Amino acid sequence: MNELARTCPPDAAGAPRSTPGSAVASDGYRVVATAGVFEPGFRGGGPIRSLRFILDTLPDDLDVTLITRDRDLRSPVSYPGLSGRLLRRDDRSAVFYLDPFAPRHWARLLRHVRSRPVDLLYVNSLWSPFSVVSIVAVASGVLRVGAILLAPRGELSPAALGIRSRKKRLFLTVWAPLLRRLDVSWQACSRREEEQIRAVVPWAKVMVNGNECAVPEDLAPPAEPRDGPLRLVFVGRISPMKNLATALEAVAGATRPIRFDIFGPVEDEPYWARCRRIVESMPAHVRVTYRGELPAAEVLATFGRYDAFLFPTLGENYGHVIVESLAAGCPVVCSDETPFSELIAEAGGAVVRPATAAAFSAVLDRLADRSVAERAEAKRIAAERYRIWREQSRELNVLEHARRFCR
Structure with a gap:
């Protein structure tokens, strides 16, 4: 099976569909993004839809590789035919489906990521192992990037921090100084989230952008309600x-x-x-x-x-x-x-x-x-x-x- 396959976004059932096309541009602004789960998975909820919308609406001169796990959230099995593969969605984006316990996948991924300079590392989640590993790779010099943008995806809200709070607070005492040393920027999806980030990380440079809605434009009219309960x-x-x-x-x-x-x-x-x-x-x-x-x-x-x-x-x-x-x-x-x-x-x-x-x-x-x-x-x-x-x-x-x- 070839390492590089070309696909367009998944069909209605969530499975990738093959499509012909030219290779992704190599002279644009290059982004490496990480997320714990992506299509064809769906258990991760809103962040999956955010990422799909971001990738579907990229400007022509951006080149994005998304690194994600090769299976859905809490699934014991990988997506059929995707594990260890780099799939082109279109001319501007690709997805690498990684099994974290497969050394060959890491070697293949590292060769791809280091093949050209990376302008931006975009990590989704503060706690995800994908985020931790990629940021540690930057800190240790394994990966060189121009900048880092971290999207906590609501993880710094008071309610979210209240779940397993002791473990999270302990992690932040070690992690936050490293993020500051690396001059990490933060993405908030709203002014509310910006305030929540600053309450925990007062020094944070926060970019507010909530343009992550992936609802189709051509929607059918609402269904008529029924009589009864x-x-x-x-x-x-x-x-x-x-x-x-x-x-x-x-x-x-x-x-x-x-x-x-x-x-x-x-x-x-x-x-x-x-x-x-x-x-x-x-x-x-x-x-x-x-x-x-x-x-x-x-x-x-x-x-x-x-x-x-x-x-x-x-x-x-x-x-x-x-x-x-x-x-x-x-x-x-x-x-x-x-x-x-x-x-x-x-x-x-x-x-x-x-x-x-x-x-x-x-x-x-x-x-x-x-x-x-x-x-x-x-x-x-x-x-x-x-x-x-x-x-x-x-x-x-x-x-x-x-x-x-x-x-």
Whole structure:
């Protein structure tokens, strides 16, 4: 099997598709990016969609190699036919699928990365082993780069730091001085995240860029709502950060009939066991169904079938599922821990303050009292407000912005 294969972005099922074309330009601004998971995986959630959008919208004179693991999050098996290969997505980007335990992969990767000067190292996640290894490679002189941009992807929010906080704080006491010595720049997806980064790393040079929305332009109209119980959906990783337990307590506390469907990978088994116990004690007028993992290609169509997206998250640096829900015409009922509170309220949803189960229950009862016509109007408003927001929020591609910022 050849080391270098040419592909375009994955098809609807997530598998790469072969395509002919010329080799990537060798005289542009060269970026090496790292991420723990990428397509055709989908369990990593929003960061995967961010990276896909970044790679799909690159300026012509950028050349990006993304280094990622050869399997999906928590998967014991590699993607068929991809392990150890460098695949061209198009003339400007390629993806290297690495098995960290295969020495031949490291040798092959090192030859590719060191074949030409690297202008920017773009690492996604503060804690990921991919980030740690690549930054240590720079610090030790194994890899020479012009600049480093680190995207913590919400990992420095108070809620995120509160999970295994002792281990994270200890790591930062060692890691932060090295990042400062290397003159690392930071990417925030919102002003909120910028503040969170500065609260932990006061010396940080922060570039704010939230242009990471990968929703297609040609969306179908929102699906018509049905008569009967309020149809709610939760789409996200099943982990404490996404706060599914509060969503379940909220629907249990509502007095109106509700149908609540849950989609997402189980990331934390003890937390999921807690959620299942809440489900087992649901009142008779509430029906809850866990529908398993949801491939990225099915997210928009799924949102379109529901009256509202219930999402009491403890914190989002961006919140791709919020954008996707609105794009599909599904209003959002959410905590005030995202960059989109104003948009959510304008788009026929609700921002719940304080984000208690009782407060969410009261909002759900109000939504359940809407007529079918009112639910249809709310869905129309959500899709329309999304379109207006999308037109007003266009920014530079993140890596084009970084080329200017990291000088």
